[in-house]
Every structure is written in C-alpha cells, then in structure tokens.
Amino acid sequence: MKNIKGAIAGVGFTEYSLDSGRSVLSLAVEACQGAMDDAGLAPQDVDGILEFNVGDSVPTESVAAGLSLPEVNYAFDWYGGGFAPCALIETACMAVESGRCKAVLIYRAMNGRSGFRLGGGAGGEAFRAKWAGQYRVPYGWLSFGQNMAMWCRRHMEEFGTTQEDLGAIAVTQRENAIMNERAILRKPMTIDDYMSSRVIVDPFHLFDMSLESDGGCALLITSPDRARDCNKKPINVRASAFLSQATVADPLWADSFLWPDLTENYTRIIAPKLYKEAAIGPEDVDIAEIYDCFTYTVLMGLEGLGFCPKGEGGPFASSGAIGLGGSIPTNTHGGMLSEAYVHGMNVIAEAVMQLRGEGGVRQVSDAEVAVVTSGATTIGSGCILTV
Amino acid sequence: MDRYTIHPEIDQDSAPYWKSLSEHAAKMQKCEICGEFRFPPAPTCYHCGKAGGNWETISGKGKIYSWIVVHHPVDKRLAEEVPFIVALVKLREGSRVVGRLIGCNNDEIKAGLQVRAVYDDVDSELTLLNFEIDI
Numbered sequence A: 001m002k003n004i005k006g007a008i009a010g011v012g013f014t015e016y017s018l019d020s021g022r023s024v025l026s027l028a029v030e031a032c033q034g035a036m037d038d039a040g041l042a043p044q045d046v047d048g049i050l051e052f053n054v055g056d057s058v059p060t061e062s063v064a065a066g067l068s069l070p071e072v073n074y075a076f077d078w079y080g081g082g083f084a085p086c087a088l089i090e091t092a093c094m095a096v097e098s099g100r101c102k103a104v105l106i107y108r109a110m111n112g113r114s115g116f117r118l119g120g121g122a123g124g125e126a127f128r129a130k131w132a133g134q135y136r137v138p139y140g141w142l143s144f145g146q147n148m149a150m151w152c153r154r155h156m157e158e159f160g161t162t163q164e165d166l167g168a169i170a171v172t173q174r175e176n177a178i179m180n181e182r183a184i185l186r187k188p189m190t191i192d193d194y195m196s197s198r199v200i201v202d203p204f205h206l207f208d209m210s211l212e213s214d215g216g217c218a219l220l221i222t223s224p225d226r227a228r229d230c231n232k233k234p235i236n237v238r239a240s241a242f243l244s245q246a247t248v249a250d251p252l253w254a255d256s257f258l259w260p261d262l263t264e265n266y267t268r269i270i271a272p273k274l275y276k277e278a279a280i281g282p283e284d285v286d287i288a289e290i291y292d293c294f295t296y297t298v299l300m301g302l303e304g305l306g307f308c309p310k311g312e313g314g315p316f317a318s319s320g321a322i323g324l325g326g327s328i329p330t331n332t333h334g335g336m337l338s339e340a341y342v343h344g345m346n347v348i349a350e351a352v353m354q355l356r357g358e359g360g361v362r363q364v365s366d367a368e369v370a371v372v373t374s375g376a377t378t379i380g381s382g383c384i385l386t387v
Numbered sequence B: 001m002d003r004y005t006i007h008p009e010i011d012q013d014s015a016p017y018w019k020s021l022s023e024h025a026a027k028m029q030k031c032e033i034c035g036e037f038r039f040p041p042a043p044t045c046y047h048c049g050k051a052g053g054n055w056e057t058i059s060g061k062g063k064i065y066s067w068i069v070v071h072h073p074v075d076k077r078l079a080e081e082v083p084f085i086v087a088l089v090k091l092r093e094g095s096r097v098v099g100r101l102i103g104c105n106n107d108e109i110k111a112g113l114q115v116r117a118v119y120d121d122v123d124s125e126l127t128l129l130n131f132e133i134d135i
C-alpha cells in the first residue's frame, strides 16, 4: 500500500503511579507484553526492540529475555530524551519496511518519581557544569524547567502571551485527565487554582510542569500487511520527521545559545515535511497529541504545526480551541501535565487509542487523522497517524 | 565569600574564557575568516565551520533576550539565594551569554533592556559574569 510507512498494531501500558514499588525491568516487560497481547502477537512474531533512556531504564536485551523473544534481529538503546518516541517509530518503520524485522517493540519505562527524578536538577550527570552547562549551571540555571521558562518568557515578551494563556493549557488538559482512568491527576482544576499555585521559576507555576511518575508504555510496529491480521484496527504511520539540530548543549539540553528564536521549536521545521509526506494540511488533522513536558511546549507546537498563526498560540489556547469540543482537540488524555510522565510515549499511545475509537468518555468523534510530536525545543520528531 | 556556587568544569576550549573573566575583561573568539564572534567557546566557528579564531575583548554590553526568576532552588544549597534572576543576554557582538541580573526587580525588566557586564569574584578560582541595567 502506497504512502504507509508502517502500522502501529499494539499499545501496552502499566499502571501510572508515583511509587510503583517494582523494578523498571518489570514495568518494561509488562508494557511490552501488553502491546504484544493487544496486537495478538506471540514472541516468535516479534524480532525487533527499541528503547530510549537517560541512564534510568533497562536495556533491550534484558527486556527481550523477559519476553522470551526467540530471535532479535534489530535492537537499539538510545541515550536521549523526549525527542525520541516519534523518531523511534520512524526507525521501527524502516526496520520493517527494509525486511530486517517482522515486528518491532518500542518502550519507555522508568521509576521517574520513586527512582531517578529527571526534573530534579543537580543530582544527575546531565545537569553538571560541563560542556555547555559550564556557562549556565554556575549561575543557578540547573533544571530543564528553568530552561523552558527562559524560552517561554521570550514568547510572552514578544507576543504578549499571558500567564492565563499558559493556564488555559493546563486547565484544558486537566479536564481531559478527569475522563481518563489511567491519569494520575484527576482533581478538577480551575484557572484560579492554576494562578494561585506555587511559582517554581517565574513565569512557570507548579501546574505548568509535567508530573514525575513511575510507569511504562510500549508500542508495537509492523508492516501494514501484517497489521491487518492483528487483533486491533491498524493505525497507519503516514509521515514521520526528525530534526536533530546542531547544538552546543549536550543531547539532553536545549540550546539557548545558538537556536535563533526561542519563541519557536523544532515543530516549525518538521511540520511542512510531515504535511507534505502525508499530502494533507493542518486543517485535515482531527486531534493533536503534542509533547508537553511544560505548558509552553504545547503552545509552540500549536503554532509550529500550523493550527494557529505564529504568536497567537496563547489566545488560541484560551479560546477553547484545544478542548475536546474545539477545532483541534489537544492532549486528549491530559498529557504529561496530568496523565503521567512517560517521556512522550504515553502521548503517542493516546493518539492510537483515539484513532481506534478506544478513547472512552473522552473519545473525539470521527477522529481519523492525528499529529503527534516528541520533544520540546531544538531536537524533536513527529508523525502523522491515520486510521 | 562563603556562598555556594557550582564551579564550572573548565576544559581546553573554555579555559581562555574563564581566565578572561578572572581578569575582568571578558574575551570571546572572533573568526578570522567570517569575522563573527562565537559563544560558547569552540575549536571551530559556528557560522562558517573554520578552525581557529582570535580571543578578543568584548564590550560587555548587550540587551536582555529573556530571563527567569528562580524561586525553587532545585539544588538545596542554593536555598538561601532564592529568588534570583538569571538572564540570557544578547551581546553587542552578536552572541548570547548567561548571567545573573543584579540590582533590579522582576517588574523593571523587559526584553531589549540595555545591560552591562559586572564581574563577580566568587573565590580565588572563579569569577562569574553578571549583568546590571545600563542606564
């Protein structure tokens, strides 16, 4: 079939929590087993396995052993952050398309709250004052949240984006999380609750920032032909793109020195490639699942993906356009702000659920085309998925 | 001073920069081929890819590109310093640098505001580059 790069045939989740009480290995294996069961594939049907980590996960070989995969023809562990999920889908599609693999698992598993806390700053290797970090860390600029706040401020200064605009994103996503039984944060939140929440790094309040959580999430990619014989309706990968911009930071860090304009991110560059490959435009997209480590990355995504003009993401979000009844329902599961932080894998999983019509009470009617993104700043990837 | 500062892990590329701060005359590399300044320090020019470049003293003047006010210190050892302001400054020479913004309040700051360098001798080994509003 023309213009289909591969198909997502299975999705697997563990419970999302603040303290799993389990090993990362058990989370990874459960998520992958869930994706195989969802698709109806046995160990002998799966011969590729990919994952990404920041030194906080378990290697593909161990997970393959845990799943008793008899023969693994391609495996890849990627030291990297939230830019990875859609890029790994692209890699899995290439492995399937080239004939190297029959079916490929992709997982992210972490005890991100009870174990290694990525957002915690000074503890991790990634936050040391070395490489480009030496020009930032001694001044007390330590965490990725501070980084995104720095990016966000520029947008507020240049375009008049308000605190309430950021709050609209957080509040909208919470409304969606309330309808999602997997979500960790399901307590109703008003814009007043948002505005009165603790200021962490001005302009960011507590609810501008994603959760830290424990859990695993996996996808199973196979060929469109094989996917038709699986249990569930195949979700087609129609387009994919990955920008790995030259950067003076280390791979986990956004480059605030060389990237020309902090009011826009990689979505600005990959969007035209995605739409061209899928032969559609933003007006054809039914749902957007945008990587949301922070509210501001959603705002950059809405603009970069062409759902509103540049600079107008704030008023657009505040208008209700991103709600379930709006023109582009966004982060319909609550995102990483309210569902869980599984480093963007859960963001893609939600797109698959919606396109299958398995969104439950939060299902967007007639959702047939989704755009999904992975990553926050100068490095990122994206896909267009269709029924 | 006994305040807590995380020291930079200085390498061969960055050593001349940190030394220039300790001399209170910040220097950056200027490409001999295309004439552009570059920061952070690097063996080759970000603009044209050519190696080399001369270390030249910069003006220390620039404009605020963006800034944050850190309330949660992330590292507990910085708890007594919060809130503090960290700015991303676009220098007259074209590069962006990071420094604390001192002597002003959050509500006085705007993108584009002129600032000038202030050298902060942290201890005998380290001088940081901070900024103040340049009226």
Ligand SMILES: [Zn+2]
Binding pocket: B031, B032, B033, B034, B035, B036, B045, B046, B047, B048, B049, B050
């Ligand atoms: Zn040059």
